[in-house]
Amino acid sequence: MKYYIFLLFLVVLLQINAQVVSNPAELQTAISNAKAxxxxxxxDGVWQDVQVSINVNATNSQPCIIKAQNPGKVFFEGRSNISLGGSYIIFEGVIFQNASGLISSNDRIEPVIEFRDTSNNDCEHCHVRNVKIDTYNGTSSQEEDVFKWVIIYGAYNEVSYCSFLGKNGVGSIINDNHNNSTPDYSKIHHNYFADRVPVGGDVNGLNDQDAIRIGVSSRSLTDSFTEVYDNFFNNWAGEVEIISNKCGSNKYYNNSFRDYQGTLTLRHGNNTEVFGNYFFGNNNPFSGGIRIIGEDHKVYNNYFQDLNYRKPSGSGSNTTGALNVSNGKPDSALNEYYQVKNVQIINNTIVNSDYAIRVGTKTNSTLTLAPENVLIANNIMLNSSISAFQEITPPIGTSKYEGNITQNGNWDLTNGTNSNQTVASGLLTSGSDFYRLPLGSAAINAGIGSFSFLTKDILYGNREVSFDAGAEEYGANGSVGPYKATDVGITIGFGALNSLAVGQLNFKKNEIKLYPVPSNGVLNLMKSNTIIGDVKIYDALGNLLYTDIINTNTAKIDISHFSSGVYLLKTNKAFSRFVIAQKS
Known part of the structure; x- marks a missing residue:
């Protein structure tokens, strides 16, 4: 909703406050003079070799905005890149394509978009959105040079509603560097990642070919508090790690993976949550789910289907499986393998996959520390062709397996112990896109334990007190399903921000009267004939600042605590802009 509101705000504001530029020289002059x-x-048109470095300290209520006049009709080509430094800068609406003349220095190519200016000033509260980077690659001789498309520095930054297509060569698409030990609070959401091709066609080859990497091993024991959600990864092959988590206290949720190779890997760092994600491997070799290393993670409400644990060569891989709990290395260095400890893996659903859950996997002979204090509970598994539950290294401490249910699959558990059970039929039924719980399923009301974080299911329906096993709660009627190709440009990816705004633009401006404007203390509202109803006030970035229900046709709102700037007031069927004057 905040993005709808912000777009409405721009419809009004841009008509009166925009500077239009038509070439790189004019753009550079405008940037040199930019302010809050x-x-x-x-x-509109093709812009060749655009290299921009901006440093502006704008504000929450008065951001600095650089945007395509018509999103999707401005093309940055050749050697083009954007560097953002300062605060509250928004960059949007541009397509990067037809790269040429990219320069390698020390085996690295400068990023396409960087949240740091050329003087190494980081950005804070900056937002890149509604941008497409389309097959913007170096030459074949540069494919092993590190070329990261987007690098995030600073704090409270966002990348949203973007499309990242056809990446090849070494380098993440989005890399949040977590370049110091302070939290980042980054948000990466509603983006589309598609059609990556690994170097030499080998998904088991070179590292650093992921879609998203958060953090770095040297600072992996510090917290980032980054959230990665509502992204769609489609037709993807880079390396074993599609998402690589390398720091602590992050969240990965509501993401969809289709027709891919690799895993979402908790490689370093602790206290991360992974929930509400959908994995459809399409039986591609080397298609895994969630790989778990480190401490205090929570992995729940995820769905996995048609995963194939083999490498493209046909040999098996220790890094795949729907849920893969790794062994650790004694006295591990920061860039090696920390022991898995105090991890909860609960209420996941796994269908038609070679391996469902694997515990104590190894990638080499030095990984001898078994997982410790691991709870694996209430997971359901249908048609595991090799093993529903494979225990390679028995976990230690207070580790426990309970309430897990399988149908048509072998496992290393004992039926009847801790309510683990196999059933002959009726566990799941095929739906339009994924398997669902049918009436009478053994998973209904079969959940064991109590988990404060398990309040919703994967579809965002409410969990009952007597909750079900698996990712779905039967009859909860949630509606947050997986993303499909038809959602691209509509609800996610480049163009979606425009599509989402169309319906909102039917609101009628000025059906509600606001006065005085500018105001510096009290805002008066008046609506003819009907009550005002639901009222919300947003700042220029779409942050909700005030909400109330007014059952009269006039009202006064105290806005004396608001800073100067432009705001948007919205009711159920009307919106209006108002200004708070600079305070003396």
Whole structure:
């Protein structure tokens, strides 16, 4: 909703406050003079070799905005890149394509978008959105040079509603460097990642070919508090790690993976949550799920289907399986394998996959520390062709397996112990896109334990007190399903922000009267004939600042605590802009 509101705000604001530029020289002049509240619009057309470094300290209520005048009709080509430094900068609406003349220095190519200016000033509260980077690659001789498309520095930054297509060569698409030990609070959401090709066609080859990497091993024991959610990964092959988590206290949720190779890997760091994600491997070799290393993670409400644990060569892999709990290395260095400890893996659903759950996997002979204090509970598994539950290294401490249910699959558990059970039929039924719980399933009301974080199911229906095993709660009627190709440009990826705004633009401006404007203390509202109803006030970035229900046709709102700037007031069927004057 905040993005809808922000777009409505821009519809009004941009008409009166935008500077239009038509070539790189004019753009550079506008950027040199930019300040809080500046809005720079790029005219339609091909822009060649655009290299921009901006440092502006704008504000929450008056961001600095650089945008395509018409999103999707501005093309940055050749050797083009954007560097953002300062605060509250928004960059949007541009397509990067037809790269040429990219320069390698020390086996690295400068990123396409960087949240740091050329003087190494980080960005904070900056937002890149509604941008497409399409097959923007170096030459074949540069494919082993590190070329990261987006690098995030600083704090409270966002990348959203973007499409990243056809990446090849070494380098993450989005790399949050977590470049110091302070939290990042980054948000990466509603993006589309598709059609990556690994170097030499070998998904088991070179590292650093992931879609998203959060953190770095040298600072992996510090917290980032980054959230990666509502992204779609499609037709993807890079390396074993599609997402590589390398720091602590992050969240990965509501993401969809289709027709891919690799895993979401908790490689370093602790206290991360992975929930509500969908994995459809399409039986591709080397298609895994969630790989778990480190401490205090929670992995729940995830769905996995048609995963194939083999490498493209046909040999098996220790890094795959729907849920893969690794062994650790004694006295591990920061860039090696820390022991798995105090991890909860609960209420996941796994269908038609070679290996469902694997415990104590190894990638080499030095990984001898078994997982410790691991709870694996209430997971359901259908048609595991090799093993529903494989215990390679028995876990230690208070580790426990309970309430897990399988149908048509062998496992290393004892039926009847800790309510682990196999059933002959009726566990799941095929739905339009994924397997669902049918009436009478053994998973209904079969959940064991109590988990404060397990309040919703994968579809965001409410969990009952007597909750079900697996990712879904039968009859909860949630509606947050997996993303499909038809969602691209509609609810996720480049163009979606425009599509989402269309319905909202039917709101009628000025059906509600606000006065005085500018205001510095009290805002008066008046609506003819009907009550005002639901009222919300947003700042220029779409942050909700005030909400109330007013059952009269006039009202006064105290806004004396708001800072100067432009705001948007919205009711059920109307919106209006108002300004708070600079305070003396």
């Amino acid at each position: 509240g500046s809005i720079i619009e790029l005219v």
